[in-house]
Amino acid sequence: MTNSAIEPAIEVVxxxxxxxxxxxxxxxxxxxxxxxxxxxxxxxxxxxxxxLKILGGFLRPHGGRVEVFGxxxxxxxHHVMRRARFAFAPPALYDSLTxxxxxxxxxxxxxxxxxxxxxxxxxxxxxxxxxxxxRVATLSFGMRQRLVVALALVPMPELLVLDEPTDxxxxxxxxxxxxxxLRLRNEHGIAVLLSSHLLVEIEHLVDHMxxxxxxxTLFSGPPSEMIHTxxxxxxxxxxxxxxxxxxxxxxxxxxxPGQWLELDAGSMDLEQCRALLHAQGIxxxxxxxxxxxxxxxxxxxxxxxxEVLH
Amino acid sequence: MITFELLKTWRSRRxxxxxxxxxxxxxxxxxxxxxxAQTETGGDAEFRYTFENQSYFNxxxxxxxxxxxxxxxxxxxxxxxxxxxxxxxxxxxxxxxxLLTRPLSRAKLFAVKLGLTAMSAAGxxxxxxxLSLLVGLVAVGWGALxxxxxxxQMTDRxxxxxxxxxxxxxxxxxxxxxxxxxxxxGLGFLVSTWVRNPVSAAGTATALYLVMYVIAEIHFFKDLRxxxxxxxxxxxxxxxxxxxxxxxLFRDASKLAGFSSxxxxxxxxxxxxxxxx
Numbered sequence: 356m357t358n359s360a361i362e363p364a365i366e367v368v369x370x371x372x373x374x375x376x377x378x379x380x381x382x383x384x385x386x387x388x389x390x391x392x393x394x395x396x397x398x399x400x401x402x403x404x405x406x407l408k409i410l411g412g413f414l415r416p417h418g419g420r421v422e423v424f425g426x427x428x429x430x431x432x433h434h435v436m437r438r439a440r441f442a443f444a445p446p447a448l449y450d451s452l453t454x455x456x457x458x459x460x461x462x463x464x465x466x467x468x469x470x471x472x473x474x475x476x477x478x479x480x481x482x483x484x485x486x487x488x489x490r491v492a493t494l495s496f497g498m499r500q501r502l503v504v505a506l507a508l509v510p511m512p513e514l515l516v517l518d519e520p521t522d523x524x525x526x527x528x529x530x531x532x533x534x535x536x537l538r539l540r541n542e543h544g545i546a547v548l549l550s551s552h553l554l555v556e557i558e559h560l561v562d563h564m565x566x567x568x569x570x571x572t573l574f575s576g577p578p579s580e581m582i583h584t585x586x587x588x589x590x591x592x593x594x595x596x597x598x599x600x601x602x603x604x605x606x607x608x609x610x611x612p613g614q615w616l617e618l619d620a621g622s623m624d625l626e627q628c629r630a631l632l633h634a635q636g637i638x639x640x641x642x643x644x645x646x647x648x649x650x651x652x653x654x655x656x657x658x659x660x661x662e663v664l665h
Numbered sequence: 666m667i668t669f670e671l672l673k674t675w676r677s678r679r680x681x682x683x684x685x686x687x688x689x690x691x692x693x694x695x696x697x698x699x700x701x702a703q704t705e706t707g708g709d710a711e712f713r714y715t716f717e718n719q720s721y722f723n724x725x726x727x728x729x730x731x732x733x734x735x736x737x738x739x740x741x742x743x744x745x746x747x748x749x750x751x752x753x754x755x756x757x758x759x760x761x762x763x764l765l766t767r768p769l770s771r772a773k774l775f776a777v778k779l780g781l782t783a784m785s786a787a788g789x790x791x792x793x794x795x796l797s798l799l800v801g802l803v804a805v806g807w808g809a810l811x812x813x814x815x816x817x818q819m820t821d822r823x824x825x826x827x828x829x830x831x832x833x834x835x836x837x838x839x840x841x842x843x844x845x846x847x848x849x850x851g852l853g854f855l856v857s858t859w860v861r862n863p864v865s866a867a868g869t870a871t872a873l874y875l876v877m878y879v880i881a882e883i884h885f886f887k888d889l890r891x892x893x894x895x896x897x898x899x900x901x902x903x904x905x906x907x908x909x910x911x912x913x914l915f916r917d918a919s920k921l922a923g924f925s926s927x928x929x930x931x932x933x934x935x936x937x938x939x940x941x942x
Binding site (some may be wrong): 408411412413414415432433434436437440441442443445447448449451452456460461463464465466506 | 666668677760764765767940941942
């Protein structure tokens, strides 16, 4: 195993950052290993972009430790950029230049001498080969977004950090971007850190996700760990069923009055439930497992956190 | 990197704007000179140089005064706009992130942009002078360069330079004027590392330049003059004396280089240390 294989691409421990009185990040931890895709999720203002800018050396951390390939980004940003590539949102490009000119000139900074074939391939990867020589001013927002991704791929980095890369992309382009990122990970072992509001994509793409809320870590782990399967039951009498279950020692996690009650998965089986309710004269109309989407699970966590904080 | 910066500058159309403005300025100057010759001198001085009419009021006089006014007012504004576009413009448009997410140190980025600005300064000075001389030659005709004491303080006694000597002095004026213009560029860079909006940066730097220029010109502030770079800016005028004070010329050039170095060092210090939000 080589050094680069065992060295984490990103290691953040106890990161703090404030802007005046406002604490933007509080004790955030993050580790991204080579070949890993990590999703960064959170509502607006949760600290995602601040974290990415600290990783890129654009902001100074006020506490904790931040290393990208073992280097402090704010102290040695251009050394970090030899191995990492960052693409921030919204896509900032030169309107008067063409995609090919962007690729040609920007990829040469740092000594890389790309062939025309390499540049064309990068544009083809993001579906912009036919617009290679059009001025960027004539490209749509989604096309500009794709060009930013193409720019990040030449020369091939070891770490790709993408801020909202799916913003402005149509559903087909989102799927294509997902394929590109998976291919980069599988074929080149590139580590990817991406922030996104598209939780469906995050769920399908990432190995690990970090959820931030008001600068704190709300969740860190594989997306599957955030999603808890529950039992949902519908009865003839909502309130009576709730009382009966609680009296039977079963905790009702959530309820939608008049519609359903939600219990922890495995807390009881169908026959036990039917018997318990039947004894109280309540009819069980529906009993099924419910798997929330990542979005639902995240919203649930955010609401719970808000109740705790406020 | 330099070819990239050149391409961006060319496509930005700033050079076209500068060239167009210089042409417009020279047309106005030409009209001004003709009007002055007809109305102010009462026919004593004809603004035309021919074999029969070897007027002191000729194409070289026109070129010198056009260069002098352009150097003090037009070139600094274009240079300031250039500096504002390089730093504040890239910051405001977000393209600074595009550059800094490449393996490029801020010091190197600054050096490339400074080099390009120095080229712009030299190009603007040479372009303005060449065009002034060309217009002077075509529209009026070149003769000897005679300068008389007057409100512009070009000289404190009559100076006579033969045409060929004057042309050599014009050629020498370009590098000396470029040194002076770089102090304006230094101010432009310094302001644009603090003010992130390019329009505000250009406006602020222009205002500072004009205030310092006016203060340097007013006798009331004579004690302040040594501390203002604008006091030394027109130093290249001494090239148009019959006997050039070379030590004085180089001393003033050194002072201007000192001001430029100070402004640029502070700008680099600010750019390297600042956060990009």
